[in-house]
Amino acid sequence: MEFYVQHPRFLVAVDCVIFGYEEGELKLLIYPRAFEPEKGKWSLMGGFIQQAESSDEAAARVLKETTGLNEIFLEQVSTFSASDREPSERVISVAYFALIKIERYKKNKTREFGAKWWPVNELPPLIFDHNEMVLQSLKKLQQKAGHSLVGSELLPSKFTLLQLRKLYEAIYQRSFDPGNFRKKMLSLGALEKLDQKNSTESKKGAYYYRVKPDKTELELERIIKY
Amino acid sequence: MEFYVQHPRFLVAVDCVIFGYEEGELKLLIYPRAFEPEKGKWSLMGGFIQQAESSDEAAARVLKETTGLNEIFLEQVSTFSASDREPSERVISVAYFALIKIERYKKNKTREFGAKWWPVNELPPLIFDHNEMVLQSLKKLQQKAGHSLVGSELLPSKFTLLQLRKLYEAIYQRSFDPGNFRKKMLSLGALEKLDQKNSTESKKGAYYYRVKPDKTELELERIIKY
């Protein structure tokens, strides 16, 4: 055990790449950093790991503190540890990505932290290596969306196939053939048609669907060739 | 900056999941832990991150120290941070996986550390969460092998298609149709046929191939449906 003491100790942080989906665009929740260094510059939500807290727990805590939400999807992306990644002092950071329904996001938190939902492909420069974290997270999100239905994480609990398709188009930055997309998604057997229709987005009105309760966590076949 | 000081600091380690390939089997290099706690139990190669050293650099250093090799393939897998993952003292660990050619591995290192190449699917229980690290690394390796040619990392510089297929069968724990596998691999355009033949593994003798020099780092199309 005395073998341990001679080694250096480090501040370890988590940074959260928080994805939301709104107005046909994939968005990211970022905020102006509240303290030095780089105070005021755009940054991901982050925080230091505390004693007796795992990085998963720390990420969930940061998310709770900054968005008011818990029990949301969170997945580790990668650890960033370049010794000069923060100019003033060395910090090792574990990046996480989160998927949240913007509708559930508490607006008052926006005021509290000055946070802003920003379209992913128009992001301003972020501090340190946060832009790189975003890039890697987007890749992970694409991978995840490729074999599990991210609809339930990013869309309201009921959604139309148009909405689901637009979401996938936003994630992959490409378009999908409406007919083929519909058939593919339905063929997976994870969607349940509801009796309700949505008439706000088309004249005819489209049926709502939801993810079947038992399929929410199911790992599906490859959905999108990727 | 004074904001930083109030937060706890942690020992941060790297653990290396070292894959090799020998006698038709995918193997892992593990060794008996040299110090308490859990001294003598089977463990991955690991070490603490030093000042001014990134986790990537630390992993490369550990690999160099324990195998004598450098410039080998290394990729971050995940960070393990459960507060009780080591019984005596809290250590956060970043897991890496490495691919090495066993032929290049210095045998003297085996004696020095008591290390042993162990078939992946017959692993003994390892300390702490090291078995979980291995599982995740194997998944990452399968992913990597699915769209880049791991032959150049794990096989000698020239190899037959039988050897390459056996390697893929070991990685995916399944069999591939010899004819189809051959056609698929050749169709990628990343292999170069040599004039030499190998006669040790078949009566007829099979031509050696090597990965085209400019294709070693190329990200290829999806090779294996996965």
Next chain:
DNA sequence: ACAAAAGTGTTCTGGGTACACCCATGA
């Protein structure tokens, strides 16, 4: 002669893609 890998060719199928087409309805 036979076994076993090397190497090539053929057939079949399923999924993806492109695209045509009808339906419903608000403006």
Next chain:
DNA sequence: TCATGGGTGTACCCAGAACACTTTTGT
């Protein structure tokens, strides 16, 4: 009536899987 999305059907193409078959050579 026309534009727009909703929803269904069809034809084609290609990659993968299965498998037949021929070649070579050591035993």
